[in-house]
Amino acid sequence: xxxxxxxxxxxxxxxxxxxxxxxxxxxxxxxxxxxxxxxxxxxxxxxxxxxxxxxxxxxxxxxxxxxxxxxxxxxxxxxxxxxxxxxxxxxxxxxxxxxxxxxxxxxxxxxxxxxxxxxxxxxxxxxxxxxxxxxxxxxxxxxxxxxxxxxxxxxxxxxxxxxxxxxxxxxxxxxxxxxxxxxxxxxxxxxxxxxxxxxxxxxxxxxxxxxxxxxxxxxxxxxxxxxxxxxxxxxxxxxxxxxxxxxx
Ligand SMILES: NC(=O)c1ccc[n+]([C@@H]2O[C@H](COP(=O)([O-])OP(=O)(O)OC[C@H]3O[C@@H](n4cnc5c(N)ncnc54)[C@H](OP(=O)(O)O)[C@@H]3O)[C@@H](O)[C@H]2O)c1
Numbered sequence: 001x002x003x004x005x006x007x008x009x010x011x012x013x014x015x016x017x018x019x020x021x022x023x024x025x026x027x028x029x030x031x032x033x034x035x036x037x038x039x040x041x042x043x044x045x046x047x048x049x050x051x052x053x054x055x056x057x058x059x060x061x062x063x064x065x066x067x068x069x070x071x072x073x074x075x076x077x078x079x080x081x082x083x084x085x086x087x088x089x090x091x092x093x094x095x096x097x098x099x100x101x102x103x104x105x106x107x108x109x110x111x112x113x114x115x116x117x118x119x120x121x122x123x124x125x126x127x128x129x130x131x132x133x134x135x136x137x138x139x140x141x142x143x144x145x146x147x148x149x150x151x152x153x154x155x156x157x158x159x160x161x162x163x164x165x166x167x168x169x170x171x172x173x174x175x176x177x178x179x180x181x182x183x184x185x186x187x188x189x190x191x192x193x194x195x196x197x198x199x200x201x202x203x204x205x206x207x208x209x210x211x212x213x214x215x216x217x218x219x220x221x222x223x224x225x226x227x228x229x230x231x232x233x234x235x236x237x238x239x240x241x242x243x244x245x246x247x248x
Contacts, residue, residue, distance in 0.1 A: 007231040007232050007233055008229070008231065008232060009092040009141060009232075011037075012089050012090065013089065013090045013091075013092040013139070013141065014036075014037055014038045014039060014092065015038065015039045015040075015041070015084070015085075015088045015089045015090060015091050015092060015093070016030075016033045016038045016039070016040045016041070016091070016092070016093035016094070016095065016228070017040075017041045017043065017081075017084055017091055017093070017094050017095065017132070018030045018033065018040060018041070018042060018043070018095045018097060019043045019044070019071055019095065019096055019097050019098035019124075019125075019128065020043070020044055020097040020098030020099065020147075021040070021042035021043060021044055021050070021053060021097070022042065022044035022046060022049040022050045022052075022053050023044070023049065023197065023198050024195065024197030024198055024199060024217050025097055025147060025192075025195055025197060025217045025220050025221065026042075026044075026095070026097040026098065026147075027053050027217065028217035028218045028220065028221035029095055029097060029220075029221040029224045029225070030042055030053065030057060030064070031056075031057060031060070031221070032218075032221045032222065032224070032225040033093070033225065033228070034057045034060055034061075034062030034064065035060065035062075036225060036228075036229060038093065039062075039063040039064070039065075039088040039089065040057070040062065040063075040064050040065070040088075041064070041065045041067055041084040041087075041088060041091075042054060042057075042064055042065065042066045042067065043067050043068075043069050043071065043080070043098070044068070044069075044098065045068060045069070045070050046068075047066075047068045050066040050067075050068060051066055053066070054066040063088070065083075065084060065087055065088055067080060067083065067084070071098055071120065071124040071127075071128060072119050072120055072123075072124055074123075074124075074127045077127055077128050077130075077131050078131050080128075080131070081128075081131040081132055081135070085135065090135065090139060091132055091135065091136070091142070092136075092139075092141055092142055092143065093142070093143050093144075093145070093228050094128065094129065094132050094142070094143075094144045094145070095145045095147065095224060096124075096125035096128060096129065096144065096145065096146045096147060096169075097145075097147040098120065098124065099120060099121045099147065099165075100116075100117060100120050100121065100199070100202070100204065101162060101199045101200070101202055101204060101205040102116075102117045102159075102161050102162050102204045102205065103158045103159055103162070103204070103205050103206045103207055104158060104160075104161070104206075105157070105158055105160070106160040106161075109160060109161050113161065114161045114164075117161040117162060117164075117165050118161070118164065118165050118168065120165075121162070121165035121166065121168075121169060122165045122168040122169050122172065125146055125169060125172065126172055129144060129176065132144070133180065133185070136180075136183070136184075136185050137180070137183045137184075137185065139184075140183060140184035140185075141184050141185070141232070142184070142185040142186070143185070143186045143187075143188070143227070143228050144176070144185065144186070144187045144188070145187075145188045145190060145224055145227055145228065146169055146170075146172070146173040146187070146188065146189050146190070147190055147192075148166050148169050148170045148173065148189045148190060148191045149162075149166040149191055149192060150191050150192065150193045150240060150242065150248065151163045151166045151167075152166035152167045152169065152170040152189075152191055153167075153170070153191060153240070156248075158206075158207075169189075170189050170191070170238075173187055173188070173189040173238075174189065174237075174238075177235070177237055181235075184232075186232070186235040187235070187237070188227045188235065188236050188237060188238070188239070189237070189238045189239075190220065190223060190224060190227065190238075190239050190241065191238065191239065191240045191241070192215055192220050192240075192241045192242075193214075193215060193240075193241065193242040193243050193247070193248050194209055194213075194214040194215065194243060194247060194248050195214055195215045195216070195217055195220055196211045196212075196214040196215070196216060196217070197217055209247065209248070210247060213243055213245050213247035214243055214247060215241065215242075215243050219241070220241060223239060223241055227239070
C-alpha cells in the first residue's frame, strides 16, 4: 500500500449504488449504508415502491437518488451510472443485489424462462459492473458486492435455472476479483441461505419453506455493510451466511 493511500473512501466518494433497493435485502442494505453516511442511488423498476423507500431513507436524514430502471435494458446502464456520478458524486460502492427466484424442474423450464432468470441474475450484474469499472479504475478505488446465494454452491432440485444463474454469478465474481485486485478494486460474493423476503411470495416461486426459520434481510445487510466498510487494505472475498436453526 502506498504511503499516501487512505484506508477508507473520502467523504465525497461515500456514494453507493444498490440495485433491487425497493424490497427485501436491497432495501435493508440501502438503509444501513444511509445510516453509515453514504449517499445512495436506489434502483428498481416499480416507481411507487422505490419512492416509498426513498421517503423512508430521507426521513433518516439520508441523501438518496431513486432511479426507476429495468436492469435488463442493458443499453441504458451507462447513462444510469453517469446520472448517479453527476448527482451524488464518484461511486465507490456497487451492490449487485437485484435478482429473481424461479422454481420448476429443468425438464419443465422453458428456454425463455431460463433466459429470463440468467439475464437478470447473471448478465445484468456483469453489464452494470462493466459501466462502473472504468471510473473506479481511474480513481483506483471501489467495492463491488455481488449478492449470490447458497444456491451457487449447492444443488437444489427444482431450482435449476436459479442455481445456474447464481453459480455463474459466483464464477463471474471470483474472476473479476482476480482481474481488478491490482486496480484497487475489491470484489465480494455474499452467499446467503434463505432470507425472509418478498422473493418467496412471487408467482414464479413455488416452495413451502418455514419463513420463521429464514435469515432476516437486516442480518444480510449487516454483513454487506461490514464488507464495504472494512479497511481498503482488506477484502472479504466470499462469505456464506446461513440461518442458525438448520434451515436452508
Ligand atoms: N430471499 C432469499 O432467500 C435469498 C437468498 C439468497 C440470495 N438472495 C438474492 O438476494 C437478492 C435480493 O433478493 P430479495 O430476496 O431481497 O428479493 P425481493 O424482495 O423480491 O427484491 C428484489 C428486488 O429486485 C428488484 N428487481 C427485480 N427485477 C428487476 C429488474 N429487472 N430491474 C431492476 N430491479 C429489479 C425488485 O424491484 P422491482 O420489482 O420494482 O423491479 C426488488 O427491489 C437476489 O439477487 C436474490 O437472488 C435471496
